[in-house]
Each structure stands twice: as C-alpha cells, then as structure tokens.
Amino acid sequence: MSEGRLKTAVLGLDDKGRFLLEAASKIEHFQIQAVADKNTELAERVAREYNCAAYDDYRQLLAANQFDCLLVAAGMYSCSEYVRMAMKKKVNILKLAPPARDFEEAAEFAQLAEDENIKFAVANPSRFAQSFLAFREFLQENQIEQIFLITAVCNVGGQTHPLWHTDPKLSGGGVMLRNCYQLIDQILWNFAAPQQVYSLNTNQAADRQQRLCLTEDTAVVTMKFTDTCFGNLVASKVIGPRQEFLKVYGKDNILTVSNTLLTISNHHGQVSKELAYDDDEHCCMTKLLANFALSILSPDKNKLCSSGIDNLKNMAVIESAYLSARTGMPEEPGRILQMASRHSVKPTNI
Secondary structure (H helix, E strand, C coil): CCCEEEEEEEEEHHHHHHHHHHHCCCCCEEEEEECCCHHHHHHHHHHHHHHHHHECCCHHHHHEEEEEEEEEEECHHHHHHHHHHHHHHCEEEEEEEECCCCHHHHHHHHHHHHHHHHCCCEEEHHHCHHHHHHHHHHHHCCCCCCEEEEEEECCCCCCCCCHHHHHHHHHCHHHHHCCCCCHHHHHHHHCCCCEEEEEECHHHCCCHCCCCCCCCEEEEEEEEEEEEEEEEEEEECCCCCCCCEEEEEEEEEEECCCCCCCEEECCCEEEEEEEECCCCCHHHHHHHHHHHHHHHHHCCCCCCCCEECCCCHHHHHHHHHHHHHCCCCCCCCCCHHHHHHHHCCHHHHH
C-alpha cells in the first residue's frame, strides 16, 4: 500500500468488469495498476484508457506483480486457480456475485481467505441501496409484525447473457445463481436460513435430454423458515419486462421493496407509506467498493459488509434448491452449512 491507496488489478473486462473498473477508478483508495482479460485487444484498449498495464494471461498478471487487492469479474471457470494463487500471495479479493459456482467452491475460498488472514468479499450492491437499507431498518424495528410469508420475483426480461451461462459445468447454475443472487441475499441477510427448500426449474430446450445439458431459465423455489413462515421465489430469464422486488407479509401490513422504492400497505392494497430513492447501480457499487477498501485499510473501524463467510448461507440455499430440483424432495440448507463448519469455517447468523 502506498499513501493509503491499494494497488489494484481487475480480472475480467466484460460489461460488468468495466463497470466495476469504472467505479473503482473514481475511489481514492484504489490505485488501478493492471487489468486482465483473455481478449488481448480488449485488455490493451481498456489499459490505455486507464493508463495501466494490460495482461491476457491471468497467471502472468499475478506472478509479475504484488497487488493489495484483486477485483474479479471473470467467471470462476476461467480463473478459480488464479484466485487461489492470489489469496496465497496475501491479495485481498472482491468477487462479483455469485462468489463461486457451487457451495463447496465458495466454502473453499472462504476458508483460504481465513487461513491467509485476508479479505474475501462478495459484491452485493443491494446491501448499500437506500431502499433495501430502509427495508432492513423497518424489519429490525419490528414495524411489521407476525411475518408469515416472504415472496420474491425476478424477471430478467430481454437481457443478453454470455453463452457460457448456459453450461452447467462452467456456470454452476442459471437464473437462480446468476440473476437472483441479490434477492436471495436480501432474504437471507434479513432472515435466518430456511429449514427446508423445495425447487422446480426448467428451460426452453426442445426435449428433456437437451434440458439436462443446459442451465435453468425459469425456477420456482419454496422455502420453509418456520411452521408459520414460508417464502417463495419465482424467477425467469424469458419473462419481461425486467422486474425485481421482494414482499414481506405481516399480520396487518405488507412491505414491498425494489431497488428504488419501498412501500407499506395493508391487505386491502391501501398504501400508508411510500419512499422513493434515486440510487443507481453506480452509486451502490461505489459505496460497496469503498467499504471493501476501508475494511482493508482501517479494519478496526470498518467492518466488511459482505464477506465470503457471510455469503455461504446464500450458497447453501441455492445449492439446496438445485439439489431439490434433481431429487424432487425438499432439502435442508443447514446440512450443507455443516460442511463448512466441519472445515473450520463457521458461517455467521445461521
């Protein structure tokens, strides 16, 4: 570190990677020293724009430099070994969600970060959105009583996705893992992990054999939190327009939250409070990156908001959903979380 600035590299320069780079470049705590992408031309073009070094070989990037942190936008299928390599060189990691392809890989990264005494952060920008912070405050202040139902909807609409997102081995999952991660994180950030998860998923392939070879584009997930509180998630890549919201039903009120709006209404649909916010993705990502940087520079004063260990609960629920879709039976995230505790990593707030 030089003068309180973190020597930083960005791994992966797709649209999300360049968005991450742009946000980091405007924060005084980061000193962008290098960017890397398998596309040589793209890496060199972006490097010229940010006046930094360009690499098309991830191993060479890490072997030739000693960074303070690595911002990872590349898919884990292309860089998991290099993330491990960086951790073993005491490099702090921020990974765009999801943190890994499956629970086992996520737990491995969390454990390695703990062993090396470094930060492994997962980018959950919704945790910094004013609407979701207000939502969390309402829940913590018990302004909605006797919650019995939590519903979430994530319709992706006409978004384009890289081809590797359709390959289960490369991607790890489809709409649940790749598009619903922020909503699942909000549910599990504010509530305990469900006791059971039951899931069905499918895609638009022509026959069953093809569907088995592709990640899901539509999913329905039911979660049992207690005997009197249940949750439901409906997600699709093929339904539009884009829509993403979370609803919590209590005895007298319904709390609805999206990225920019929080409303409280009664069961007759009458709205008693509506709070609109002008957050955008760049604003939330900037706050997230600042939190990550300060958790490294001043850890005693700044707690990391979204660590790899914290996110194991999310990955356990997602893993349970995929397992349930295969077995046709409810699955228990708690059993999956026990895998991490047996390997010394103890997820918080289980």
